[in-house]
Amino acid sequence: MATNRTKNVLALSLGQTFAAVASLITGMVASRILTKLDYATLKQTMLTYNFVAPIIMLGLPNALYYFLPRNPQRSKGLLLDNLILLLLMGSMFSLFLSFGGYKLLALRFKNPDLLITLKWLIPYPLFIMPVSIIGAVLLTQNKTTLLVKYNIITSLIITISVICGTLITRSYAGALLPQIYLPLLFMPIAIWLCFKYVPGKYSSPSANAMRQMLKYSVPLGLAGMLSMIMLETNKFVVASMCTPEEFANYINGAIEIPLIGVITGSIASVILVDMTNYIHEGKFDFALDLFKKAAQKSATILFPVMIFLLISGKSFIIILFSSKYVESVIPFYIYLFVLPIRIVMYGSALMAQGKSKTILYRSIIDLLVNTVLSVLFVYIFGYLGAAIATILTLYIWTVPYNLYKIGQGFNVTAIKTLPFKNLFQILSICCIALPLTFLQYFIPNNLYFYKLIFSALTYFPITFVLLYKFDFIDKNVLQLPFVNQLFKNIK
DSSP: OHHHHHHHHHHHHHHHHHHHHHHHHHHHHHHHHSOHHHHHHHHHHHHHHHHHHHHHHTTHHHHHHHHHHHOGGGHHHHHHHHHHHHHHHHHHHHHHIIIIIHHHHHHHTTOTTHHHHHHHTTTHHHHHHHHTTHHHHHHHTTOHHHHHHHHHHHHHHHHHHHHHHHHHHOSHHHHHHHHHHTHHHHHHHHHHHHHHHSOSOOOOOOHHHHHHHHHHHHHHHHHHHHHHHHHHHHHHHHHHHSOHHHHHHHHTTOTHHHHHIIIIIHHHHHHHHHHHHHHHTTOHHHHHHHHHHHHHHHHHHHHHHHHHHHHHHHHHHHHHHOGGGGGGHHHHHHHGGGGGGGSSOHHHHHHHTTOHHHHHHHHHHHHHHHHHHHHHHHHHHTTHHHHHHHHHHIIIIIHHHHHHHHHHHHTSOGGGSSOHHHHHHHHHHHHHTHHHHGGGGGSOTTOHHHHHHHHHHHHHHHHHHHHHHTTOSOGGGGGOHHHHHHHHHHO
16 A cells, blocks of 8 residues: 555656646746736736635535545536536636626736736636546546646646747736636546546435535635635735735745645645545554654655755746846745645644644634734835745744644644654755755856756755665655556556
């Protein structure tokens, strides 16, 4: 089971890494071609949906992780119930934009161009939200490779279209229209794949099943909504209190979140089912061990990345977005300190323990603390204050509370919920090769690409060998059986 779990994590990480890299590439092109105002318009438009998505989804796609394995005879009916609920919620946001919501947001962001772009966004929830179920469906049906292929192909199509649109129009229109309307073409394919691979016969929608699904998902959805709002609040505060140009500088410094989602999100999705089953069977030791292993596996990837980017962050940002966004380097450095505390998705353990109300309570406090600190610090420090506020919120409240509650569920103290000794050893190992990266400062300052490549070649091979030697990297991973099979299937 452990081998299959590792393969699934590798699969999800591969697909989501490709999507994250594709997003960075489109950002690289857009930041170089577009003016800062147009770039801010592009980011603010998509931020509008990303901010409200957790609200209108109510955790419904995640509910399928729970209901599909328990109701194999009515799986297709459950999918239909879920899709109906998603469409109803998406319609509410579309109606909000249609009846003047786009004007309110454009006024709040002090960006008149949003009067145009937010109109384009009106139908977007109606075809992007149904697609959101494909991950839960294919994972529960052990179709991880198919999910990877779908994610890679759709990301590639959108990336190429956005880049071409940006280069041709040299405006936010060319970058936004493909992002908004191409998912309409993907929706029927995604829905067909979902219904094809779940067992059982088709059945009519069930009002009772919808109520049960909402009863389970709403607390999680509200918690996810509040967590996402907490992470996005700083962006909204910056957009509201600062100029669009300052917002553009800030948003390019917050690019560590996709990396966090790729690693911890993939691991969390894969282990959630097993952890839930262990807890249901009363095997708390097995569940806790799985949680610790997930943290350690994430740390072997995220810790080296954090240490490396703390040294080479300036070269990294300038290569991505050009020297025009050199001011994005400081918020980028600040956000790197998210990585050590996001090595696991704490919500996965709390969900497996059935503590949806705990997640909701924590998320409410998250939102309140982060909002107050963000407004206060942006007023004092400018847009950098929003980044500082998010880091402080995570360190002084979110993580300590998570560990305390998870420890209660596993009948251990908070300090025993994570393998802190191993995590400290991993962090120490990641610092051994650090002095070699300082040699990059002998390379002329304008050669940022060569600085980054030199630092990477001197840091990562040594760090990998050390982590491997001290048994922090699974030796079976080196054989890459899943990756070989994946490429064989693609061919």
